[in-house]
Amino acid sequence: MKRDSRLSGVLHVLLHMAEAGTPQTSDALAAMMQTNPVVIRRILAGLRDQGLVRSEKGHGGGWRLVCDLEKTTFYDIYMALGEPVLLAMGHRTDMPGCLVEQAVNAALGDAFASAEQQLLERFKGVTLAQLSRDFHHGMRDRNAAADQENLK
Amino acid sequence: MKRDSRLSGVLHVLLHMAEAGTPQTSDALAAMMQTNPVVIRRILAGLRDQGLVRSEKGHGGGWRLVCDLEKTTFYDIYMALGEPVLLAMGHRTDMPGCLVEQAVNAALGDAFASAEQQLLERFKGVTLAQLSRDFHHGMRDRNAAADQENLK
DNA sequence: ATTTCATGTAATAACCTAAGTTACATGAAA
DNA sequence: TTTCATGTAACTTAGGTTATTACATGAAAT
Numbered sequence: 001m002k003r004d005s006r007l008s009g010v011l012h013v014l015l016h017m018a019e020a021g022t023p024q025t026s027d028a029l030a031a032m033m034q035t036n037p038v039v040i041r042r043i044l045a046g047l048r049d050q051g052l053v054r055s056e057k058g059h060g061g062g063w064r065l066v067c068d069l070e071k072t073t074f075y076d077i078y079m080a081l082g083e084p085v086l087l088a089m090g091h092r093t094d095m096p097g098c099l100v101e102q103a104v105n106a107a108l109g110d111a112f113a114s115a116e117q118q119l120l121e122r123f124k125g126v127t128l129a130q131l132s133r134d135f136h137h138g139m140r141d142r143n144a145a146a147d148q149e150n151l152k
Numbered sequence: 153m154k155r156d157s158r159l160s161g162v163l164h165v166l167l168h169m170a171e172a173g174t175p176q177t178s179d180a181l182a183a184m185m186q187t188n189p190v191v192i193r194r195i196l197a198g199l200r201d202q203g204l205v206r207s208e209k210g211h212g213g214g215w216r217l218v219c220d221l222e223k224t225t226f227y228d229i230y231m232a233l234g235e236p237v238l239l240a241m242g243h244r245t246d247m248p249g250c251l252v253e254q255a256v257n258a259a260l261g262d263a264f265a266s267a268e269q270q271l272l273e274r275f276k277g278v279t280l281a282q283l284s285r286d287f288h289h290g291m292r293d294r295n296a297a298a299d300q301e302n303l304k
Numbered sequence: 305a306t307t308t309c310a311t312g313t314a315a316t317a318a319c320c321t322a323a324g325t326t327a328c329a330t331g332a333a334a
Numbered sequence: 335t336t337t338c339a340t341g342t343a344a345c346t347t348a349g350g351t352t353a354t355t356a357c358a359t360g361a362a363a364t
Contacts, residue, residue, distance in 0.1 A: 002321070002351085003242030004153055011256045012244070025310065034246060036353050041311065058361030061310045074259070086267075088240045090155030092164070094186060099294065103286040104163045107226070111274040115238075115267050122263040134255040142251065154322085154350070177339065188324050193340065210332030213339045308363075317354070324347070334337075 001088050006081055007074070009033050010043055011131065014065060014077070017053070018132055023062030043081070050080040069132060075123035086116050153240045158233055159226070161185050162195055163283065166217060166229070169205070170284055175214030195233070202232040221284060227275035238268050 013029050026037035026044075033040065044063055047053045052067045067076075078084070089112065091105045165181050178189035178196075185192065196215055199205045204219045219228075230236070241264065243257045 001237050004240055005242050005244045008243040012252050015252050057311050085153050085240045088156055088237045090157050091160035092157050099287055099290040100164050100167050107278055115271045119267045126259055135251055138251040209340050
């Protein structure tokens with residue numbers, strides 16, 4: 001089954017917006033994500049409605065972050081995306097009266113529910129600021145490695 | 153995103169086979185799952201290869217369970233299905249050199265991996281025998297309720 | 305004012321995958 | 335030798351997501 005990469009994609013885009021400072025057009029973001037500008041607008045529309053980003057029309061327009069990086073978590077982004085399904089598996093509900101189905105659903109449902117719960121809790125624990133710091137650490141390390149190269 | 157219900161479906165079928173005792177035809181199982189016999193064969197083929205069920209051709213043929221219910225877990229069934237993806241979300245791997253992507257993937261990848269791990273552990277903890285017992289308890293309760301009705 | 309640039313959104317097309325179906329081969333039992 | 339059942343390849347259908355097109359709205363530059 002194909003996986004939904006919107007969360008991953010939107011985090012990428014948000015981090016880029018945070019770095020840029022100036023508003024980014026849908027075209028620019030779409031090029032970065034190798035997708036269509038309209039897709040970007042559709043996705044960011046949800047974040048805008050939640051007050052995480054803002055969009056401006058006309059010259060110098062585009063998208064920019066307006067949320068507090070320290071306070072905004074992956075969970076907030078996830079919710080703004082419309083709570084997309086987390087688990088690829090589900091259970092049948094065709095025959096609600098069937099005792100076999102009831103037993104199966106009870107067993108699987110518990111497992112699925114707690115996995116979902118765990119994921120959401122983790123999402124709540126990661127902020128955009130942390131993500132940004134991770135990125136800068138990666139950049140520092142890479143630059144350090146490059147400097148080493150140049151000294152040779 | 154649409155959820156994969158093969159695990160749920162196959163558990164349903166297995167429990168039915170356990171109850172029946174006699175071999176069940178693909179047609180019968182397909183009717184039960186409201187699907188096509190060929191789909192049933194495709195799915196059960198994987199379980200047969202793992203030695204969980206056996207199939208017989210000709211008159212009186214069909215599918216029957218040949219595994220130890222006490223020892224066979226949801227995990228075994230899951231593996232026999234070909235380890236279908238558990239999580240509906242994934243992370244992009246388009247730009248392996250991109251530090252933004254690396255940071256995003258590190259954060260999401262951890263969360264996803266541990267949720268997957270948790271689910272698999274739970275699967276390992278549930279046997280077909282337990283599922284069967286749950287089913288019988290449900291049946292006993294239902295019969296008790298029906299008896300109460302009849303006494304009135 | 306008018307042109308340019310950018311988003312907003314509806315409608316449609318293209319695409320991809322999982323499921324369903326058909327067709328026929330294999331083999332066992334009646 | 336007929337019937338029943340699985341085994342499997344090939345093909346079709348269904349569905350849902352993503353991409354694209356088209357046009358409206360509105361802001362800024364000229």
